[in-house]
Amino acid sequence: MNTPYPIYIGNDIFPQLEKEIAAENYTQVIVLADENTYRDCYPFLVSYLPKHQVIPILAGEKHKTLSTCEKIWALLSELAVDRKALIINLGGGVVGDLGGFVAAVYKRGIAFMQVPTTLLAMCDASVGGKVGIDFLAAKNQLGLFSMPKAVYICPKFLNTLPQREWISGFAEVIKHYLIADYLGWKKLKTLSLNEIEVESLIRHAVNIKATIVAQDMNEQHIRKSLNFGHTIGHAIESYFLGFDGEKVLHGEAVAIGMICESHISFQKGLLTEKELIEISSYIRTHFRHHSIPFFTYSHIFDLMLQDKKNQNYLILGVLLKGIGQVKINEIISFENFVESMNYYQKK
Amino acid sequence: MNTPYPIYIGNDIFPQLEKEIAAENYTQVIVLADENTYRDCYPFLVSYLPKHQVIPILAGEKHKTLSTCEKIWALLSELAVDRKALIINLGGGVVGDLGGFVAAVYKRGIAFMQVPTTLLAMCDASVGGKVGIDFLAAKNQLGLFSMPKAVYICPKFLNTLPQREWISGFAEVIKHYLIADYLGWKKLKTLSLNEIEVESLIRHAVNIKATIVAQDMNEQHIRKSLNFGHTIGHAIESYFLGFDGEKVLHGEAVAIGMICESHISFQKGLLTEKELIEISSYIRTHFRHHSIPFFTYSHIFDLMLQDKKNQNYLILGVLLKGIGQVKINEIISFENFVESMNYYQKK
Numbered sequence: 083m084n085t086p087y088p089i090y091i092g093n094d095i096f097p098q099l100e101k102e103i104a105a106e107n108y109t110q111v112i113v114l115a116d117e118n119t120y121r122d123c124y125p126f127l128v129s130y131l132p133k134h135q136v137i138p139i140l141a142g143e144k145h146k147t148l149s150t151c152e153k154i155w156a157l158l159s160e161l162a163v164d165r166k167a168l169i170i171n172l173g174g175g176v177v178g179d180l181g182g183f184v185a186a187v188y189k190r191g192i193a194f195m196q197v198p199t200t201l202l203a204m205c206d207a208s209v210g211g212k213v214g215i216d217f218l219a220a221k222n223q224l225g226l227f228s229m230p231k232a233v234y235i236c237p238k239f240l241n242t243l244p245q246r247e248w249i250s251g252f253a254e255v256i257k258h259y260l261i262a263d264y265l266g267w268k269k270l271k272t273l274s275l276n277e278i279e280v281e282s283l284i285r286h287a288v289n290i291k292a293t294i295v296a297q298d299m300n301e302q303h304i305r306k307s308l309n310f311g312h313t314i315g316h317a318i319e320s321y322f323l324g325f326d327g328e329k330v331l332h333g334e335a336v337a338i339g340m341i342c343e344s345h346i347s348f349q350k351g352l353l354t355e356k357e358l359i360e361i362s363s364y365i366r367t368h369f370r371h372h373s374i375p376f377f378t379y380s381h382i383f384d385l386m387l388q389d390k391k392n393q394n395y396l397i398l399g400v401l402l403k404g405i406g407q408v409k410i411n412e413i414i415s416f417e418n419f420v421e422s423m424n425y426y427q428k429k
Numbered sequence: 430m431n432t433p434y435p436i437y438i439g440n441d442i443f444p445q446l447e448k449e450i451a452a453e454n455y456t457q458v459i460v461l462a463d464e465n466t467y468r469d470c471y472p473f474l475v476s477y478l479p480k481h482q483v484i485p486i487l488a489g490e491k492h493k494t495l496s497t498c499e500k501i502w503a504l505l506s507e508l509a510v511d512r513k514a515l516i517i518n519l520g521g522g523v524v525g526d527l528g529g530f531v532a533a534v535y536k537r538g539i540a541f542m543q544v545p546t547t548l549l550a551m552c553d554a555s556v557g558g559k560v561g562i563d564f565l566a567a568k569n570q571l572g573l574f575s576m577p578k579a580v581y582i583c584p585k586f587l588n589t590l591p592q593r594e595w596i597s598g599f600a601e602v603i604k605h606y607l608i609a610d611y612l613g614w615k616k617l618k619t620l621s622l623n624e625i626e627v628e629s630l631i632r633h634a635v636n637i638k639a640t641i642v643a644q645d646m647n648e649q650h651i652r653k654s655l656n657f658g659h660t661i662g663h664a665i666e667s668y669f670l671g672f673d674g675e676k677v678l679h680g681e682a683v684a685i686g687m688i689c690e691s692h693i694s695f696q697k698g699l700l701t702e703k704e705l706i707e708i709s710s711y712i713r714t715h716f717r718h719h720s721i722p723f724f725t726y727s728h729i730f731d732l733m734l735q736d737k738k739n740q741n742y743l744i745l746g747v748l749l750k751g752i753g754q755v756k757i758n759e760i761i762s763f764e765n766f767v768e769s770m771n772y773y774q775k776k
Contacts, residue, residue, distance in 0.1 A: 109741050152495065159565055164739050187534070189737045190561065190572045190648075214537065218506055225537045226573065301537075390536045392511050394456050 084296040089209065089233040091285055099195070099234050100130040103168065106231075108193070110134070110167040114154070114181040116141035119173040122242035123199045127172060134170075135161060139177065143332065144323055146176045146216050148224065154184050168193045168231070174200035174247075175207040175332065179222070182213030186228035196230045199239040201251025201280075202333055205258070205287035208233045210295040210305075219324065220388040221316045227300065235288070237281045249368060250333030253311070255283060257340060258290040260361065261307045264406030271364060306391060306400055307408040313399040314419065315339025317385035321378060330372055337369040342422035347401040349418055357405055362425075379423055383416055431643040436556065436580040438632055446542070446581050447477040450515065453578075455540070457481075457514040459505070461528040463488035466520040469589035470546045474519065481517075482508060486524065490679065491670055493523045493563050495571065501531050515540045515578070521547035521594075522554035522679065526569070529560030533575035543577045546586040548598025548627075549680055552605070552634035555580045557642040557652075566671065567735040568663040574647060582635070584628045596715060597680030600658070602630060604687060605637040607708065608654045611753030618711055653738060653747055654755040660746040661766065662686025664732035668725060677719055684716040689769035694748040696765055704752055709772075726770055730763055 090098055103111065111134035115124055118141050137157055139150055171181030171194060178196050185194035196208040214225015240248065252275075259267040266286065270278075291308065298305040319335035322328065330338075341362045347353040353361075374382075391398045391411075399414040437445055450458065458481035462471055465488050484504055486497055518528030518541060525543050532541035543555040561572015587595065599622075606614040613633065617625075638655065645652040666682035669675060677685075688709045694700040700708075721729075738745045738758075746761040 148495070148499065155564055155571065159567060159570065159735060162734055162739075162742060164741070165737055166740050187571050187573060189570060190559070190574060212537070217502055220506060223506065223536060224502065224534050226534060227537060387509055388506060390512055392509075393513050394511070395509060 085292045087229050087232055089288060091235040093236055093238045095234050095236055096127060096130040103132060108166060108168040109164050112137055112169045113172055114169055114177055115172045116177055119199045123172055123239050143176055146180050148215060150180060151184050155188060158188055165189045165192055170195050170197055172197045174203045178203050178207050179213050180215050182228055183215055183225055186213055186226055193231050196233045198235055200243055201240055201248050202254055204235045204284050205251060206254040209288055209291045219320050219385055221320055235284060237284060240280060250331040253333030253336040255287045257311055258287045260402060260405055261310050261408050262290050262406060267405055306410040309391060310400040310408060311336045311340035311343055313386055313389050314342045317382045320385045321382050334369055337365050338426055341365055341426050343399060344402055345422035345425045346414060346418045352401050352403045379420055383419055432639045434576050434579055436635060438582040440583055440585045442581050442583055443477040450479060455513060455515040456511050459484055459516045460519055461516055461524055462519045463524055466546045470519055470586050490523055493527050495562060497527060498531050502535060505535055512536045512539055517542050517544060519544045521550045525550050525554050526560055527562050529575055530562055530572055533560055533573055540578050543580045545582060547590055548587055548595050549601055551582045551631050552598060553601040556635055556638045566667050566732055568667055582631060584631060597678040600680030600683040602634045604658055605634045607752055608657050608755050609637050614752055653757040656738060657747040657755060658683045658687035658690055660733060660736055661689045664729045667732050668729050681716055684712050685773055688712055688773050690746060691749055692769035692772045693761060693765045699748050699750045726767055730766055
């Protein structure tokens, strides 16, 4: 695959991981896991690892913070972990993004490997070298581009994943089709979820992402297309993170974001009404509906102002230009946003 | 000069800075300064800047922390600073290292320029792309390699620098001669401080450092030589940072470190006694003596265990092999360290 580091996909890849670690003479091996991946996935991995330490963190996006990083850095210092050590991030997007950031910054950077355990992390977060954490109300506000030594994607880990998490990850897969693969989208629509072969689904999604990333590692142009659904999606996710009530998973927020941003594409004449309905029906079939009251719109729009793609206080989003193509750096006004939210709310 | 970004040196360089900023169409310009550089240096710079915001931080190494970064990141978020903004770091090593780190991590990296105001920062910290902060008791424990857009070195800023700070920066200049320029060292020794022409001193130091860095940006081999004096020096600096009493400036700690590490070079037969005395007399002539009681040795040695060059719990330092050459990855034992400290203490 077209990436600056190897991505291994399959249920029998851990002997390869064992070999790679043995070849490198790391001074220490640290495994970062959350309580779920420690319980469900670590037992499958442990026999392939040399002597190591496990650092546990709490699961969930609300722990993807500087304060979690500080605790890990303090532990690494206490363990006298040096620059020739390796961190293995065993988990979903939170563990991978945060663990990658921890590794990239500790002593100016130590080696890390990604072992994603959710569909989201397998298809999206583990490809492309973005690492980072949330800060204040903004998603991934602090971070960098830092390449793992390798990514090991073991689809059988998905058997341990709750259905809701699986579907959440499926949002990024849908996104890859919508922005870059018209024919794939047509085929996908004809299949029920049970008919989808997971390993090839992952391979296809990773391939699309890797191809886009390879053309534009630092996100100056085409890589921005991967943000489709995320301008509004991230803001919705951040907004609900601030509450103890209803949780909105990343993929669920992106699903809403894709419906809204498709509607804005339609508003601007970039999508036909038929295409809009096609997209929104498919997403509505697979994702739960979240009620987003009118009085929250201005708060959510404020959060969109923190989006990393913005310039000069303008919100620049990614819109669809037909299915399978995008237009980047498109201005999203408050009016565009409100109209699209109203469309989403009308079930 | 052999660097991946331009370094301008001279008293009339700010029109160049003005031109470069104008050429880039930054969405916002932020100046990071401490109370001293805001008072003494900012007035010389301000007329060359477009509309900008100043973010002030407290002066001093003890503020080179994650908590200072957090405050700055919060302010940047509040000001809706976007990815096409520029941060200008106006100050010594603390402002430059911390400001560079803040910029490198904010929204996965925004542009920054270094305008060093101390001899230390001009000759050393602003060259080579290292940015970072202290963490717990360890110097520069968190950081990365990140390149500024450009470095602007204006020697007249040194007129505002207290003598003690000037001398502190001079330690890094001495270091450059000791590790890489035997003839320069011979010449330097014959001059009194008043006879030294500052601008050419800076040019020479920057040149030596840039040449070394260009060969080994990521510090895998030859760049480690720049750590001469720092294995022990950093630990002494960190140790005294923990107290409210006597302050030891970075360069003063490095000066002690250079005497001690020269002594260890002598212990290992890499330096003659004559060379050792030559080095230690010159340094003792220019730097104040700090009394370091025997009971602190084991604490300081513990801090050396956090050094980024270490591997497998061994302290790996840089020793001199005659004046003008180095040996890297040399093991420093507790006995080596104690003997060298005793040598330093015997005035």
